[in-house]
Structures are given as structure tokens and as C-alpha cells.
Amino acid sequence: xxxxxxxxxxxxxxxxxxxxxxIWIRTQAAESAVPGQFMSVYTEDRSRLLxxxxxxCEIDKxxxxxxxxxxxxxxxxxxxxxxxxxxxxxxxxxxxxxNGFPLERGRGKQVFLIGGGIGVPPILELAKQLECENKQIxxxxxxxxTFLRESFEEHGRLYIATEDGSVGCRGNVMDAVKENGxxxxxxxxxxxxxxxxxxxxxxEERQIExxxxxxxxxxxxxxxxxxxxxKSSGTDDHSNVKNKRICKDGPVFLSxxxxx
Amino acid sequence: xxxxxxxxxVEWKNPVTTASGTFGSGVEFSxxxxxxxxxxxxxxxxxxxxxxGNPTPRVAEVYGGMMxxxxxxxxxxxxxxKRDIPFLKxxxxxxxxxxxxxxxxxxxxxxxxxxxxPVDMLxxxxxxxxxxxxxxxxxxxxxxxxxITRAVKRYARQPVIMKLSPNVTDIGEMAKAVEAGxxxxxxxxxxxxxxxxxxxxxxxxxxxxxxGVSGPAIHPIAVRMVYQAAQAVKVPxxxxxxxxxxxxxxxxxxxxxxxxxxxxxxFHNPSVTMEILKDIEEYMKQEGFExxxxxVGLVNHR
Numbered sequence: 386x387x388x389x390x391x392x393x394x395x396x397x398x399x400x401x402x403x404x405x406x407x408i409w410i411r412t413q414a415a416e417s418a419v420p421g422q423f424m425s426v427y428t429e430d431r432s433r434l435l436x437x438x439x440x441x442c443e444i445d446k447x448x449x450x451x452x453x454x455x456x457x458x459x460x461x462x463x464x465x466x467x468x469x470x471x472x473x474x475x476x477x478x479x480x481x482x483x484n485g486f487p488l489e490r491g492r493g494k495q496v497f498l499i500g501g502g503i504g505v506p507p508i509l510e511l512a513k514q515l516e517c518e519n520k521q522i523x524x525x526x527x528x529x530x531t532f533l534r535e536s537f538e539e540h541g542r543l544y545i546a547t548e549d550g551s552v553g554c555r556g557n558v559m560d561a562v563k564e565n566g567x568x569x570x571x572x573x574x575x576x577x578x579x580x581x582x583x584x585x586x587x588x589e590e591r592q593i594e595x596x597x598x599x600x601x602x603x604x605x606x607x608x609x610x611x612x613x614x615x616k617s618s619g620t621d622d623h624s625n626v627k628n629k630r631i632c633k634d635g636p637v638f639l640s641x642x643x644x645x
Numbered sequence: 646x647x648x649x650x651x652x653x654x655v656e657w658k659n660p661v662t663t664a665s666g667t668f669g670s671g672v673e674f675s676x677x678x679x680x681x682x683x684x685x686x687x688x689x690x691x692x693x694x695x696x697x698g699n700p701t702p703r704v705a706e707v708y709g710g711m712m713x714x715x716x717x718x719x720x721x722x723x724x725x726x727k728r729d730i731p732f733l734k735x736x737x738x739x740x741x742x743x744x745x746x747x748x749x750x751x752x753x754x755x756x757x758x759x760x761x762x763p764v765d766m767l768x769x770x771x772x773x774x775x776x777x778x779x780x781x782x783x784x785x786x787x788x789x790x791x792x793i794t795r796a797v798k799r800y801a802r803q804p805v806i807m808k809l810s811p812n813v814t815d816i817g818e819m820a821k822a823v824e825a826g827x828x829x830x831x832x833x834x835x836x837x838x839x840x841x842x843x844x845x846x847x848x849x850x851x852x853x854x855x856x857g858v859s860g861p862a863i864h865p866i867a868v869r870m871v872y873q874a875a876q877a878v879k880v881p882x883x884x885x886x887x888x889x890x891x892x893x894x895x896x897x898x899x900x901x902x903x904x905x906x907x908x909x910x911x912f913h914n915p916s917v918t919m920e921i922l923k924d925i926e927e928y929m930k931q932e933g934f935e936x937x938x939x940x941v942g943l944v945n946h947r
Contacts (some may be wrong), residue, residue: 611689625695
């Protein structure tokens with residue numbers, strides 16, 4: 386079966402916070418998608434030709450639908466165009482892409498689910514599906530615009546950190562971990578590189594198994610162009626050098642496999 | 646109607662191939678493209694030894710195109726021969742291996758290693774703007790280009806396509822130089838050197854500072870250069886640069902290209918090569934062409 390770009394139907398669009406939007410789309414990708422995977426989303430504008438990799442926030446297999454929560458990155462951007470689409474419009478996608486979080490590792494464990502900034506959304510479907518002993522969700526935001534907060538509260542014990550201290554702990558997600566005296570024997574995390582660096586260091590210092598979802602500028606999204614590599618700690622089988630492809634080999638990596 | 650073309654003695658079933666670096670060795674794209682339908686697969690550049698490439702960010706979008714500075718990351722010729730060539734051999738398509746290097750010896754070593762492999766043609770990349778040594782250094786000086794062509798030809802058992810850079814003053818002179826060096830064909834254009842600055846961070850967007858611009862924005866420049874090269878040399882030309890539809894591809898053929906490569910458009914639409922092929926056929930039907938060769942360079946003869 387040759388795969389193609391899919392014309393997905395936009396079911397709804399909602400603004401969650403400043404520059405943060407949420408869409409539900411009907412797509413066959415919902416059948417096989419797992420938490421931590423992403424979709425390549427294309428604009429109809431041929432002057433903006435690269436797909437936008439957007440993480441999957443929720444999966445509704447019954448409705449054949451996926452939710453994606455994304456940030457509009459500027460006035461004349463592809464994500465701005467996405468934010469103008471309305472229910473009933475079509476949106477071109479390929480996916481699901483990437484590997485996703487290894488859910489089975491969480492069984493019977495005390496777990497941190499850590500999200501920061503626009504890395505928060507993929508943690509939601511993970512929180513919904515993960516079966517573990519103690520589900521501690523730690524999410525970091527810039528300010529009081531704590532999007533998806535209510536949804537997280539339904540799926541685990543929620544701890545919030547904000548940079549300006551307006552909600553929860555002042556500081557970042559690791560400050561929230563310390564302030565609340567939290568402990569884990571497994572960590573899943575998605576967020577900006579400085580956050581992942583801190584999470585990785587924390588996990589490795591304590592020898593905690595830790596999976597981080599990385600991001601990088603992508604072009605093809607399917608592993609061919611080598612645009613979105615990260616440094617790997619050992620020689621990678623595919624690249625034969627110390628590089629892994631975030632879109633294809635990731636975006637989720639065991640923290641000890643990669644360097645940030 | 647006959648879609649086949651003959652490039653330096655190698656028969657392709659149709660004139661459409663993939664631009665090196667945009668298609669890997671076809672593994673990933675084989676989920677989206679029936680590789681059997683392509684005239685040829687041109688692989689990502691491979692060197693005599695593995696190269697790690699440049700730091701990230703390596704890619705950026707620009708209006709009507711993109712910039713890349715991958716830096717020719719590749720697994721080295723040994724793994725390539727063991728893994729990628731056998732993969733491609735499963736398909737009924739021509740295999741063009743793009744070869745990169747930092748020195749004359751590097752290129753020759755890779756060409757020699759490929760001599761007994763079941764590949765149909767070599768494309769020698771002397772035009773990558775994103776590596777400091779080799780690459781472009783050979784592609785911007787006619788004497789050096791002629792010399793490297795002659796050297797590679799001594800080791801290559803397959804026909805040699807020299808891939809030219811647009812970052813030169815006189816593309817005709819460069820085409821003539823590699824033809825004099827014994828090139829069996831030329832392909833052009835590689836990417837144009839560009840730069841993008843993030844005005845909020847006040848920093849270069851690409852870690853490499855500069856990158857190669859590709860995509861629809863460069864198409865008219867590429868058509869002009871293919872036309873100029875076609876006026877300058879007799880060897881066949883593979884035209885590329887910003888092809889995203891059959892119309893773009895046909896312009897190259899009318900300008901003098903015998904075949905075309907599709908690059909950046911694969912990122913916008915992974916099945917684009919199939920669509921381009923179908924639409925070239927449609928155009929030929931409508932215009933009453935029986936063979937691709939009837940169209941090559943036709944812009945001159947009307």
C-alpha cells in the first residue's frame with residue numbers, strides 16, 4: 386500500500402491561550418497513533434512548503450479523531466494559517482510519525498510525566514493511557530495561561546510550575562519536583578531543550594530510567610533528509626555516525642542514548 | 646508514446662529522478678512512492694568514510710523554498726554498499742549514486758569502491774555549498790572541475806555525471822570544463838548559497854550560518870542555467886532546481902535537459918514524483934509528442 390498525504394477534516398478549532406490553539410481532526414491516523422507521535426501538517430500555500438511537525442495531544446479512536454495543540458509562531462507563518470481554519474475545512478496531513486513513548490515501561494512504577502511549554506500537549510494522551518503506580522504530572526508554563534490544566538487534573542496528580550510564579554511553583558518543572566518533594570523511578574518528558582537537559586541530568590544523577598521527546602527543525606518528517614538529527618552517545622546503526630534522526634528514530638529517546 | 650530516455654548510454658524508463666539529498670536511498674520514501682515507476686533514484690551523497698555533517702539547526706524555511714546545511718552527513722561507502730544498494734536493487738529503476746569528497750583521493754576511492762557494484766551511474770558532487778573543504782572548491786573553478794572529472798573518470802566504471810553549482814559567474818564555462826575532463830553528463834543546479842537571520846534572536850537561523858537555497862523560488866534561475874549549459878556542451882543534461890510540478894519539469898526539458906530531478910518538492914508532497922510523471926505524459930499526449938527526445942531543447946527551434 387502506497388501512503389499519501391491525507392485530506393483530514395477539521396472537526397473543531399479552539400483558542401486555548403495566547404497563541405495556543407487546539408484542533409480536532411478526523412483522520413485515519415487515529416487508528417494507529419500512540420502517545421508521543423506527531424503529525425506532519427501542510428499548508429495549502431505553496432510558498433510555505435515544509436510540513437509543520439505537530440505533536441498529538443489526544444487520540445479518540447471511536448471518532449477516528451486526533452487532537453493537536455500548537456503554538457502560532459508568528460504573523461506570516463504556517464501555524465497562523467492553521468489557526469484561521471474552521472470546522473468543516475480540510476487540512477493536509479501525514480502521520481502518525483515517529484516512535485512514541487514506551488507505555489509498558491510505566492507498569493507498577495512511580496512516574497513523572499513532565500511537559501514544558503509547547504511540549505505540554507503530548508503529555509496529555511500519555512497521561513490518559515499510562516498505567517502506573519503513581520502518576521505525577523508536572524507541567525511548566527510561562528505565566529497564568531496554563532492550557533490543558535483541567536484535562537490533566539482528571540488523569541493524575543498535577544503539579545504546576547510557572548516562570549512568573551502566577552500559578553503553582555515559581556520556576557521550572559524541576560523546581561516543582563524539589564518544592565513538592567516528589568520522587569520517581571521512571572520519567573517521561575517533552576519540552577524545550579534546556580528543560581530536557583535538566584530532566585536528563587536529574588534522571589542520570591539518580592539513575593532513573595528516563596524518556597525524553599526531542600524537537601528540531603524538520604524538512605521531510607520521514608527520516609530521509611537528515612535535517613533534524615540530534616547527537617547520540619554511541620554510533621547509530623542507521624547513520625553510522627553519532628547522530629540520530631529525531632523524526633524517524635525518535636522523537637522519544639532513552640535519555641542516555643542522546644546528548645542535548 | 647515512449648517515455649524512455651538515454652542518458653550517456655544508460656536507458657531510463659522515463660526522465661524523472663530524485664535530487665540527491667532529498668530522498669535518502671529511497672527506503673523512507675518507498676512508503677509513499679512506487680520506486681519502480683521512477684526513471685532513476687539518485688541517492689544522497691556518500692563519501693569514502695562516514696561524515697557526521699553539520700550542527701543543527703540544519704534546515705530553515707524561506708519564502709517559496711527552504712535552506713539546508715546538512716553538511717553531507719553520510720554513513721560511508723562501505724555501509725552504503727552493504728545496505729543501500731541491495732535495497733535499491735529490489736526495484737526496477739536505475740541507480741545513480743551521488744559521491745562527495747574532501748579531496749581528489751576521497752572521490753576516487755569512492756568511485757573505485759563502486760566500480761564493481763550494481764549501480765548504473767555516478768553523480769559527482771562538486772557543488773555542495775555547505776562543507777568547508779572539497780565540494781564547492783572543485784565546483785567554482787573550471788580548472789579544478791576539469792581535473793577532478795578526469796581523475797574520477799580514471800576509476801569509475803559507470804558513466805559519470807558531474808553535478809554543477811549555480812554559485813559561479815559562467816555556468817557554460819563550468820559545463821565545458823567538466824565535458825573536457827571527460828564527463829558523460831552534467832546535472833544542475835545544486836543549491837544557491839543563502840543566509841537567513843532570526844531578527845528576534847539576532848542570530849543566524851542555521852548553525853552553519855549559510856545554507857543552500859532550494860525550492861520553487863530558484864526554478865527560473867535553474868532553467869536559465871540549464872539553457873546556458875545546453876548551449877555550451879554536447880553531453881546530456883539532467884535539469885533540476887525547484888521542480889514541483891510537471892510544468893516546471895517540462896521547462897527544463899524544453900531548455901535542453903534530457904532528464905529532470907525532483908528535490909525539495911518531495912518534502913512538500915512525498916508522492917510528487919508520481920504526479921509529475923503522470924502529468925508529463927498528459928502534456929505529451931496533448932501536444933502530440935511521441936518521445937521525450939523530441940522535446941529536448943525545443944525552445945531553440947521554434
